[in-house]
Amino acid sequence: MRWLTRDDLGAAGRSASGLLVVSPDAASVFPLGPGERADAAAMTGAALKAAGVSARDRVVVALAEPAGALWAGAAADVAGAAASVGPRGRMRLHHALTSVGATALVATPTGAMDFLARLHLEFLLDPLDLGLRTIVLTGENAAKRTMAYLAKEFDAEVTEVYASPFTGAALACRTAEEEPFVPLAEGILGLAALGKDALDPDEGELAEVVITPRGHAALGDAVLRTGQVSRGGLAPAHTVGEHVLVRGVWVSLLRIQKALAKVDGVSGWKLTVSRQGTLDAAVLTVSFNRASLVKNPMWKSRIQQAIHGLTPVQIGVEVAPEVSEAVTPGVVEDQRGHHLGRDRSLAG
Structure with missing residues (x-):
């Protein structure tokens, strides 16, 4: 039995075959053969049916690729019509919903909440006028009471779907946040200990959600660590490891570390992630080992360009005012309370 992480999948990308589902930063490469593609579409369609989507519905999907397509x-096979419009632009999303006469929306939790906030505060529109009957949330850890609030504001049925962090395909769903996710197929999801490669950790312990794609043509008996952590059942509320989930996109800490290592004078860094409103925000604070670099705009610009090329997520860059001669490892300050740490063995 092989235990693989997102970085392991990325490292094997050069030899992978079939349809390769590549993450936005190319840190993960997940191979799908014809059978796996059919299974992914079928399970995603089953999740939509479980959420109440039927042939009478018209579905708009506001997710980033590769999940959007x-x-x-899958929605086109279940509903009367389906469109993928991407996650950006709330006014554009509103126009898309009205243009196609959408009755169902698939979005991330923060995307749906931000859309609702803008309907009220910027567009001065009543969300009930959209006529949405169904909202499906996926791709992020939802804040408390998100499902109930959206259900009330849109007068819609709200379902949360746990999707594969590698392909975006649906794997489990629930209709209330206090409930655990119910897998859409037996044997595909499990829980594993954080500090060792072992399934079925002790009850009540923090455990990592793992995917066991048995029968996968390329991965076989592999156990895939998702980086998502739960306590007491299949209800992930945290993340762990070398990737942080920001705005529905996994940001590689190792790639940030390698990029900053190429910039002369960097002695340490801290990635701060917050969610003060409806959306996540990320800021990278860099420490320099020489005073001449602290207020040097060219050095800050170099770091901004290096980070910009790593991920589609917008990450602000700040420079620590104090000089730090000692080299220190990069750290994550997750003010949302999601990320438990880079080292799995210390997170429990």
Whole structure:
């Protein structure tokens, strides 16, 4: 039995075959053969049916790729019509919903909440006028009471779907946040200890959600660590490891570390992630080992350009005012309370 992480999948990308589902930063490469593609579409369609989507519905999918196309394709097989419009632009989303006469929306939890906030505060529109009957949330850890609040504001049925962090395909769903997710197929999801490669950790312990794609043509008996952590059942509320989930996108801490290592004078860094409003925000604070670099705009610009090329997530860059001669490892300050640490063995 092989235990693989997101970085392991990325390292094997050069030899992978079939349809390769590549994450936005290319840190993960997940191979899908014809059978796996059919299974992913079927399970995503089953999740939509479980959420109440039927042939009378018209579905708009507001997710980033590669998940957007997969969900729209599955929705087209279940609903009367489906469209993938991407996650950006709330006014554009509103126009898309009205243009196609959407009755169902698939979005991230923060995307749906931000859309609702803008309907009220910027567009001065009543969300009930959209006529949405169904909202499906996926791709992020939802804040408390998100499902109930959206259900009330849109007068819609709200379902949360746990999707594969590698492909975006649906794996489990629930209709209330206090409930655990119910897998859409037996044997595909499990829980594993954080500090060792072992399934079925002790009850009540923090445990990592793992995917066991038995029968996968390329991965076989592999156990895939998702980086998502739960306590007491299949209800992930945290993350762990070398990737942080920001705005529905996994940000690689190792790639940040390698990029900053190429910039002369960097002695340490801290990635701060917060959610003060409806959306996540990320800021990278860099420490220099020489006073001449602290207020040097060229050095800050170099770091901004290096980070900009790593991920589609917008990450602000700040420079620590104090000089730090000692080299220190990069750290994550997750003010949302999601990320437990880079080292799995210390997170429990």
